[in-house]
Amino acid sequence: MSYTIRPQSADFKMGISVVSQFEDWLAQNRDAIGVSFVGRSNVGKSSMINSLFGGKTARVSKTPGRTREINIFEFELNLNGKKCDLPKFFLIDLPGYGFAEVSKEMQKNWDELMGAFFAEVSQSMLLVNLQDARHPDQDVDKQFYNFIKRHNRKTILVFNKIDKLKTQKERNVLEKLKPVLSKDYKWIRQMYFASAESKKGIPQVEDAIVTHILEELEMRKTHVEEPDA
Ligand SMILES: Nc1nc2c(ncn2[C@@H]2O[C@H](COP(=O)(O)OP(=O)(O)OP(=O)(O)O)[C@@H](O)[C@H]2O)c(=O)[nH]1
Ligand SMILES: [Mg+2]
Known part of the structure; x- marks a missing residue:
């Protein structure tokens, strides 16, 4: 049995730009x-x-700092290349950090929105942190952690x-950084090298996402069954 992300299944649901909107979404989706x-x-x-979800799921920007909102999508998994009866899952594109030319007002909004997101979103949402392979572990990445x-x-x-x-x-610089980073960032489960452009490493990242989802589903099954045991 092999599960994969169902290509082109990611459906844009909403863009969230203020905390109250996020709270509304959260109230409906605590177990996301x-x-x-x-x-x-x-x-x-x-x-x-x-690269992972297919085609033009998210908007790619020519100027940095374009994604200012929490963009929420829902997507499906395939089983052996075919549609299956699992529920839909969430894909969230978060606004970028470390953009130098943001106003105080915009920075405050990012802090509030992301503060609420990381404090409250379901523990079943895997976080994928992207860093630039040419400039890993920059000050802004450290600040984010x-x-x-x-x-x-x-x-x-x-x-x-x-x-x-x-x-x-x-x-080599990057390979050497791996053990250093895993020591500093103990909660990082795994590190990957990839290119959204050449598609190298994308299947491995897809695997990590699918594995996470299946683990979460499995955990809920055992939790539901527990009272009868
Ligand atoms: N060479 C190369 N370019 C890439 C790769 N991934 C993205 N880019 C380019 O980097 C630029 C920014 O890409 P986006 O995907 O918009 O980046 P983002 O992180 O979503 O940016 P914001 O939403 O503005 O925070 C675009 O010009 C992309 O074409 C990659 O793996 N290799
Ligand atoms: Mg973006």
Whole structure:
């Protein structure tokens, strides 16, 4: 049995720009299962989403800092390449961090919105943090981890744009950083190297997402069965 993301199944549901809107969504979706993407502005979150979910799911920007809202989609899984009867899952494209040219007002809005998101969203949402393979673990990435670490989210780290690493030397720098980062960021489950452009590493990231979803479904099954045991 092999589950995969059903191509082109991600359906845009809503864009959330203020905390009260998020609270409304949360009230309806406390048990949400799925995946959310976060990373520095322009790191390729929307491009990665399109590589994984197909076609033009998310808007790719020419100017950094375009995705300002929490964009919520629902998607399906395939079983052996065919539609199956599992429920829908959530895909969330989060607004980027570390964009230098934002006003105080916009930064405040990001802090409030993301503060509410990471404090309250379901623990069954896997967090995919994207970093730039050419400039990993930047100050803004560190700041972001400080911002979320107390929430202890299930997180994987994906280094995107590896197609831009042309020399072995550049690739070695990244390999060496892996053990250092896993020590510093203990809650990161796994690290991946990928390119939304060349599609390298995308199947591995897809696997991580599908595995997470199946684990969450499995956990709920055992929880429901418990009272009878
Ligand atoms: N070479 C290369 N370029 C990429 C890759 N992924 C994204 N890009 C480019 O990087 C730019 C930003 O991509 P987006 O997907 O819009 O980035 P984002 O993180 O969603 O950006 P914001 O929504 O503005 O925060 C675009 O010009 C993409 O074409 C990649 O793997 N390799
Ligand atoms: Mg984007």
